[in-house]
Every structure is written in C-alpha cells, then in structure tokens.
Amino acid sequence: MKQFPQNFLWGASSSAFQIEGGWDEDNKGMTVADYNSFQRAHLQADTKIASDFYHHYEEDIKLFKELGLKAYRFSISWARIIPDGDGEINQAGIDFYNKVINLLLENDIQPLVTLYHFDLPFALAKKYNGWQDRQCITAFRRYAQVCFQAFGDRVKSWQINNEQNLMIRVNERMNMYDVKANEIEKVRAQMDYNMFVAHAFVTNDGHSMVENCQIGPAVSSTMTYPSSNKPEDVWAAQMNDNFKTNYALEMYCFGDYPGYYKKYLRECGIYPKTEPGDAEILKQAKPDFIAVNYYRTLVASYLPVDKTHPIGTRVNDIDFDLYGYFKIEKNPNLTASTYGAQIDPMGLRLVLNAYYRQYRLPLIVTENGLGTPDQLTADDKIHDDYRIDYIRQHISACYDAIEDGVELFGYCPWSVMDLLSSHQGFKKRYGFVYVNRDDHDLKDLRRIKKESFYWYQNVIKHNGL
Ligand code: BG6
Numbered sequence: 001m002k003q004f005p006q007n008f009l010w011g012a013s014s015s016a017f018q019i020e021g022g023w024d025e026d027n028k029g030m031t032v033a034d035y036n037s038f039q040r041a042h043l044q045a046d047t048k049i050a051s052d053f054y055h056h057y058e059e060d061i062k063l064f065k066e067l068g069l070k071a072y073r074f075s076i077s078w079a080r081i082i083p084d085g086d087g088e089i090n091q092a093g094i095d096f097y098n099k100v101i102n103l104l105l106e107n108d109i110q111p112l113v114t115l116y117h118f119d120l121p122f123a124l125a126k127k128y129n130g131w132q133d134r135q136c137i138t139a140f141r142r143y144a145q146v147c148f149q150a151f152g153d154r155v156k157s158w159q160i161n162n163e164q165n166l167m168i169r170v171n172e173r174m175n176m177y178d179v180k181a182n183e184i185e186k187v188r189a190q191m192d193y194n195m196f197v198a199h200a201f202v203t204n205d206g207h208s209m210v211e212n213c214q215i216g217p218a219v220s221s222t223m224t225y226p227s228s229n230k231p232e233d234v235w236a237a238q239m240n241d242n243f244k245t246n247y248a249l250e251m252y253c254f255g256d257y258p259g260y261y262k263k264y265l266r267e268c269g270i271y272p273k274t275e276p277g278d279a280e281i282l283k284q285a286k287p288d289f290i291a292v293n294y295y296r297t298l299v300a301s302y303l304p305v306d307k308t309h310p311i312g313t314r315v316n317d318i319d320f321d322l323y324g325y326f327k328i329e330k331n332p333n334l335t336a337s338t339y340g341a342q343i344d345p346m347g348l349r350l351v352l353n354a355y356y357r358q359y360r361l362p363l364i365v366t367e368n369g370l371g372t373p374d375q376l377t378a379d380d381k382i383h384d385d386y387r388i389d390y391i392r393q394h395i396s397a398c399y400d401a402i403e404d405g406v407e408l409f410g411y412c413p414w415s416v417m418d419l420l421s422s423h424q425g426f427k428k429r430y431g432f433v434y435v436n437r438d439d440h441d442l443k444d445l446r447r448i449k450k451e452s453f454y455w456y457q458n459v460i461k462h463n464g465l
Contacts, residue, residue, distance in 0.1 A: 002399040002465040009110065009410030010460040011071030012064070012432065013367055015117035015162065017047045018419040020077065022054030026092035029083030031119035032130070032175045037420070044425025045439040051419050052435075052445050057100055059447065063433055064416060065107040067453060068460035072109050073291075073366050073412045074100075075117035075162065078143050081150075085121030086139035094150045101154055112366070112412070113155050114218060115144055115202070117162040118173050118422075125175035131191035134275070137198040144202040145209065152210035159218040159291050159366065160202050161195065165248040166220035168192045170317045185314065186270040193272035196251045200285035217252045218291035218366050219245055223347045223354070224298045227329045232302035236326035240300040243322060246358075249290065253359045255283035264325075268312035289409070290355055293367035294394075297334070297347035303327035338372050339428055345393035352401035352408060362407045368394050369414035371421060371428040374450065382434050382450035391452065395465055413456075417447065432456055 004010075017023075017033035024030070037046035053060055064072055078085065080093035104111050120130050128135050144160070167173045168188060179187050199217065206215040222244045226237040239260070247261040256279070257265070265271040303323055305311050311324035321327040334342040352363055370390040374382050391413055402408050417433035418426065425439040432453040436446040459465060 001462075002396060003462075004399065004464045005402065005409075006463075007409075008463065009071040009112075009364065009412070010463075011069055011073055011110075011112065011410055011412035012067070012416035013073040013412045013414050014053070014416050014419055015075045015114065015119075016077035016080070017050070017117070017119045018415075018421070019051045019053040019074070019417070021047070021049040021052040023048045023050075025054065026080075026096065027083050027090045028077065028093065029079035029085070030122040031077065031079045032122055032125050032173065033119040035122050035125075035175075036172050036422075043439075044423075044427070045420055045437070047420060049437075049442060049445075051417060054096070056445070056447070058103065060417065060433075061100070061103045061107060061109070063447060063449070064104075064109055066457070067416075067432060068457050069109050069416075070460070071112050071157075071410060071412060072104055072416065073112040073114065073159075075114035075119075076147060077119055078116060078140075079119065079121040081146055082121065082139075082143050083123075085124035085127075086135070086142065089146055094146075097151060101151055105154060110157065111155050112157045112159065112364075113147075113151070114159040114162050115147060116140070116160070118167055120175065122175075129179075129187075130175050131194045132187055134194055134197075137194055137201065140198045141201045141205065145205055148206060148209040152213070156210065156212050156214055158206050158210070158213065158215045160199050160206075160215065162218045163220040163293060164192070164195050164199070164217070165245055166318065168195070169244075169320060185268060185312070189265055189270040190272045193274070196248075197278055197281065199252065200255070200281045203285035203287060204281070214288040216287035216289040216291055216361070217248070218293060219248060221245055221292050221294045221351045221355070222298060223344075223351045224300045224326075225331065227299050227301035230302070233300070236302040237300045239322075240298060240326040240328070243325065249355065249359060251282065252285075252287055252290075253361070255279070255285065264312060287361060289362045289364060290359060291364050291366040292351060292355065293414075294348050294351055294365060295368065296341040297331065297344040297350075298342075299329040299331045300326040301329055337370055339424065341371070343370075343390065345397040348394050348397040349401045349404070352398070352406045353404055356401075356406040362409050364408065364410040364412065365398065366412050367414040368411070369430040371424070371430050373427055374418075374429045374434060376434065376436070376448070380448055382448060384450045384452045387450070387452045388455045391456065392465060395459065399465070
C-alpha cells in the first residue's frame, strides 16, 4: 500500500474558459480565449457553452463531493469580474464565484483559485496590445485586489496565473496577431517581463490583503533528456529546461533573470524595458509554493546556428527549437498518447525532485492527465482503463518523490470533468466525468461518471494506492 501523508490534498482541476460556458452571460466580457475559440468554431467546439458549468455548478459540485475531492483547482474569469479588464466591476460575476466557493466549502472542498488562465479580457488586448503595455500590469493588479477583497476571507490558496511560461510561447494566447514578424521576439520578451512584474505585485498584495494567504506560480514543467551523451547535447537539454521553465521559476523565486537568460536577451537585442523600482518589487515577492503542471517529457539535441538561422532564431511555438541552443527530438523509449504527448511517469518524479532541490518550496501538482477520445457504450458507460493506468503511474511517481524527500502536499489531475481542449475541442477528453456533447452537437450535456471516477474515488478514500 502506498499511503500518502495525512491531509494530502487529493483534488482535480479545470479552468474558466474551458468549463464554464455562459461566455457573455450576466455582463461577462469577451476574452482572448473566447476570441481564439470563435476563430476555429467551424472545426471544434468553442467557449460559448463548453461544459456549461455556469448552469450546472450545483450538480457538478455534488459530483466533486461524491468523488471525494479535498480540493478543487479552478480559475476565475477576469472578464466576468471586470468585463473590459480595467473598467466597471461586475457584481454578477462576483456573485457567481461566491456561490461556487460557498458550495465548495459547504462540501468540505478547499478552493484553489487561479486568477488568470489564458483568458485576458479582449478589450485589454485591443486597448493596450495586452501585456505589451504596463497599463495591463495596473489592470491585473486591480482585478486581483478585487478578488482578494471579495473572496479572500474564504479562499486562502491562490495561483496568480496559469503557465505564463507556456502562454508566452503561443502568439494567439498573447493576442499577437498584428505584430510585425521582425518585432515578435521583442514584443514577447516585453510581455513576459511585464507579466513577471504583475506577478510580483500581486504576490505582495495577496500577502498583505489575505490573512494566511498561500500564493504561488503555476508552471508548465519540462524535463528534457539529452539525445546522446555528447556534452553539447547534455547542455542543450539543460538549456531547453532553462528557457522553457527554469528562467521563469528563477524570476518568481529570486526576483531576477538568470545570467544565461540575460545573455540571450542581450544577444538577440530584445532586452525588455524596465522601470526604476521593478527590481525591488521582483525581489520582495516570495511565493509560498510552486504549482506544477506536468504531462510529458522532451528530448533535445544541440542546434548550431547556420547562415540563415542566427543565434536565437525560434522555430515552432510550444516546443520551440532555438538556434544556437537546442532542437526537440522524439524519445524512442516512450509511448505516446493519441495526440502525441510522450507518457513518462518517471519524468514527474524527476521534475518534482529538481524543483524541490532548487527552490526548496512546497510543491503541488495542479495538472496531470491523459487527453484521449472516450467511447460511450450503449449502456452509458466509459471504460477508460487507459486513463486509470496513466494516473495510477503518476500517483506512484508522486509517492516516490515524497519518499525521495520532496515536500509535495497535493495532486490535482486534469481534469475534474471533460472540458474544452484548446486545439481538439471535445474530441480530446481528460475528465473523470464524461460530458455528453460533441463539438457541434450539444446533445443533453448529461454528466456520466467514468470508470476512472470510481477508481480515483477509491484512491482518495484510502489516501493512496
Ligand atoms: C495545460 C493547460 O497546459 O494543458 C490546460 O493549462 C490545457 O488549459 C492542458 O487544457 C491540456 O492541453 P490540451 O491542449 O490538451 O487541452
């Protein structure tokens, strides 16, 4: 029996634009996530209804209780609270999240709240080109303060944003549609920096406004293996982790970019504009924990510059290659999900060990899961033994990490129920609960407990495997 520590937070996760629907109800404003989903609505479901949590939250929270969740990680939609991002406050939005939070607490489920999960209010993208302008820092800080004020008496655990380190790589998530090709990297570097400054301000505000506040970043984690034992490949693998995750963790935890990152920004002529006072704020802000989103590992080899690709030329978005540094390869030793994510439970143990060793902060897994199509049988069942396998192996890796000495206080797989996957809509499902809809057919949105639901229920009941 693999028994977890007492009070271990068994949970599950979601995010506002992927689960809520009600995209323009009760004054909610449009977000960048809405806008992007509408662009591809002919191909897949969009955010308009999603899993319709907005209208089903009572039924859904009952299911969370039945599942046995001790914690539920979800995000607040900024544009539900402040529809245009920095204008009027929308009481109806506050009321909705109050109902959700109160119901969770009545059911002994701890709310773990993310303030910003890929869904910048669209009005801010139009007005300021989003994070490029420091006015977005001011707007985010105000929105966070409104949330601390409204919910801080009951919500004690806050994640400031979800995966800044991944979001920043994807032009559409940052609404970088109109930026000239030769300015993209400069704009990206400025947006990233401004988000770090906002993160620091909000960390400090959370600490001063919310009693017993626990606040920290949620990162998309990477663990990269070298493609060979050539020293330059080992270095390339390290640099891939550094450029995709560690530079961000260093900024959150130590308040400065590490040397290799400053060198890259200078070498490429894209060092962001800073303001007097930033350095102090960045250094002051101290996270209480790190939230780790983990799905897979990567392999990298050294990628030398050539005549057409000078240092710092970036190819692709999420798993980008960087000339002068690294190129992403496939791992022939791992199997992959239907959608290509290489499955690697040992990678989770490695990530948890690496972050704990380096940052010495308590860790919680806030995303981890298998995205696959599920088949509803004629008698209304989902036999998702593949999901059970995946989650069992990853829970086992968490157990090993705890035995290694890592202070891991919770595990919240993705996702609590089926929800909108950004690029595969409702074809790719992650949930413990099936939502009966297809991309373009809403059907009856019925909730059906999958086999994995009963399995995870048992894990929670026995506090382990
Ligand atoms: C994470 C995001 O990076 O990956 C989630 O925080 C997302 O919002 C999850 O849904 C899985 O990605 P995808 O593309 O399969 O939905």
